[in-house]
C-alpha cells in the first residue's frame with residue numbers, strides 16, 4: 001500500500017464523522033488524519049436544470065463531516081501500528097480460514113503458495129465484507145447465522161478534474177448530490193481540487209449499467225441527467241468504460257465471536273451500504289468498544305468477546321437499516337419540497353435548542369450516541385416533522401417549542417443501549 005497507489009480498488013475518498021474521529025483520537029492519530037481532511041458542511045443538491053440548493057448538515061458550522069483519502073488514512077494507520085514493538089506486519093499472506101476448536105489460523109504465503117499455521121491466541125478478524133474468517137465461524141459454530149444481501153445497484157467512480165485555473169469545478173466544503181429518483185450521483189472533494197464522483201445505478205432496467213455500454217449511450221445519459229457535469233468531464237466515456245462497477249451489500253451475522261478464539265470486527269461482521277457514510281466509522285467504533293473491554297485485566301477474552309457481540313450487533317443492525325433507508329432519502333427525497341422544509345425545520349430546532357434536539361443525521365454523524373438510539377429517536381422525529389411540514393408551506397408558521405415538546409413527550413421511555 002505504501003509502495004503503490006494504495007487505493008485497494010475501492011472508493012478513493014471516505015466521509016469521516018464524529019465516531020471515526022473519536023476512535024482516531026483514542027489511537028492518537030486524529031491529527032495526522034485530519035491534516036489532509038476536507039470539511040463538508042452541507043449537502044449541495046443539483047437539480048436537472050443545473051440549479052443548486054445548499055442544505056447545511058447543522059446550523060453550527062463546526063459540525064461537519066470530513067472527506068478523507070482512503071489510502072492516506074490507511075498509510076497513517078500502518079505507520080502508527082508499526083511503531084509498536086510488539087506489532088509485526090506480515091504482508092503477502094492470505095488468510096484461508098481457521099479451525100476454531102484448536103484456534104489454528106491458516107495463512108497462505110502468496111509468493112510460494114505454502115500454508116502457514118498460526119496458533120497464537122485470540123484472533124481479531126478484520127478481513128472485510130468477504131471475510132473467510134466469518135465463513136469459518138458460520139460453518140463451525142452450531143446456530144451461527146449470516147446473511148449477505150446485495151442491492152440491485154452497483155457503483156462506479158469517476159474523477160472530476162480541477163478547473164484550468166486550479167480551482168474546484170463545483171463548490172468546495174460540501175457533499176454534492178444529483179438525486180434522480182431511482183438513481184443518483186454524489187461527489188466528494190479531494191485536497192488536490194478534484195472531486196471523486198460515485199454513480200449509484202441499477203444493474204438492469206431503463207436507466208442502468210446494462211444500457212451504458214458505448215460512447216453514445218453514456219454521453220446521452222449524462223447529458224440528460226447530469227448535464228452540469230459534462231463540461232468538466234472531457235474523458236467521461238474513457239473513464240466510465242475503464243473503471244470497474246462495484247457491488248453494494250449488507251452483511252449481518254450472529255454471533256461475532258467464538259469462545260476466546262475469534263472475534264469479528266468491522267466489515268467482516270457488519271458491512272453496510274455506503275449511503276450514510278458510516279461503514280468505516282462504525283468499524284472504528286468497534287475498536288473503541290473493544291479497547292474499553294480490554295482495559296479490564298480481570299475479564300477473560302471469552303467474556304470480552306461475548307460482551308462485544310452483545311453490545312454491537314444491535315447497533316450494527318441499526319446502522320445497516322439506516323444506511324439502506326438513507327439511499328432512498330438521498331436519491332428520492334432530497335429534491336422533495338416537504339423533505340427540504342423538514343430539513344430546514346430540523347436546522348431551526350438544532351439552532352434554537354442545541355442541547356435538546358439533534359436530527360437523525362446529526363445523532364449518527366456528530367455524536368457517539370448508540371446507532372440504535374439514533375434510529376429509534378430519529379424515526380420518531382422524522383415522522384412528526386414530516387407530518388407538520390406536510391401541512392405548512394414555509395417555516396413562518398412552524399412552532400419550534402411546541403414541536404420539541406411533542407417530540408420529547410412521544411420519545412419518553414425510548415430504550416437506550
Ligand SMILES: Cc1cc2nc3c(=O)[nH]c(=O)nc-3n(C[C@H](O)[C@H](O)[C@H](O)COP(=O)(O)OP(=O)(O)OC[C@H]3O[C@@H](n4cnc5c(N)ncnc54)[C@H](O)[C@@H]3O)c2cc1C
Nearest residue numbers: 011014015094095126127128266267274277278279280281
Ligand atoms: C463505495 C463505498 C464508499 C464508502 N464510503 C464510506 C464513507 O464515506 N464513510 C465510511 O465510514 N465508510 C464508507 N465505506 C465503507 C468502508 O469502506 C468500510 O466500512 C471499511 O473499509 C471497513 O473497514 P474494514 O477494515 O473492516 O474492512 P476493509 O477496509 O475491507 O479491509 C479489509 C482488509 O482485509 C484484507 N483482506 C481481505 N481478505 C483477506 C484475506 N483472506 N487474507 C488477508 N487479508 C485479507 C483486505 O485486503 C483489506 O486490507 C464505503 C464503502 C464503499 C464500498
